[in-house]
Amino acid sequence: MLSSIFYHVFVKLIPANANPAVSLAVAYLTSLILCAGLLFLYPVDRSIIQEIKKLYWATVGLALALVGLELGFLLAYRAGWKISTAAIIVNVAATLLLVPVGMLLFKQKLSPINMVGIVVCVAGLVMVNMGR
Numbered sequence: 001m002l003s004s005i006f007y008h009v010f011v012k013l014i015p016a017n018a019n020p021a022v023s024l025a026v027a028y029l030t031s032l033i034l035c036a037g038l039l040f041l042y043p044v045d046r047s048i049i050q051e052i053k054k055l056y057w058a059t060v061g062l063a064l065a066l067v068g069l070e071l072g073f074l075l076a077y078r079a080g081w082k083i084s085t086a087a088i089i090v091n092v093a094a095t096l097l098l099v100p101v102g103m104l105l106f107k108q109k110l111s112p113i114n115m116v117g118i119v120v121c122v123a124g125l126v127m128v129n130m131g132r
Contacts (some may be wrong), residue, residue: 004087004121008073008086008087009083011070011073011074011077012077012083014074016046016078020074020075023074024067024070024071024074027070051119051121063122072090073086073087073090076090088128089125089128089129092121092124092125093125095121096118096121096122096125099118
């Protein structure tokens with residue numbers, strides 16, 4: 001949770017005149033260095049090449065999603081979205097869209113209390129957007 005808070009604060013603090021592509025490239029280069037450091041906590045079994053061979057298209061999909069997520073929030077904050085509501089709007093909307101994904105792709109079921117929660121989320125999303 002703390003990382004999520006820092007994430008939104010730091011994205012909001014990126015200067016408006018900074019090129020978004022360069023900003024993300026520097027962020028991801030720094031992330032690459034940090035991930036290399038994580039190899040000390042999560043060492044590879046044989047070699048890094050063997051670990052890479054275990055991966056498939058979902059990792060590339062994750063990379064595309066991450067860049068889209070980062071760029072989306074960066075541009076939303078530059079367009080004037082409030083840090084106090086942007087994450088709520090995006091996360092609740094994404095969660096609502098993930099309900100049918102979970103049901104169709106992963107055969108997950110919803111309980112009656114889950115359905116009540118979805119209705120509450122929709123109501124909350126409407127109320128949060130009323131003040132925009």
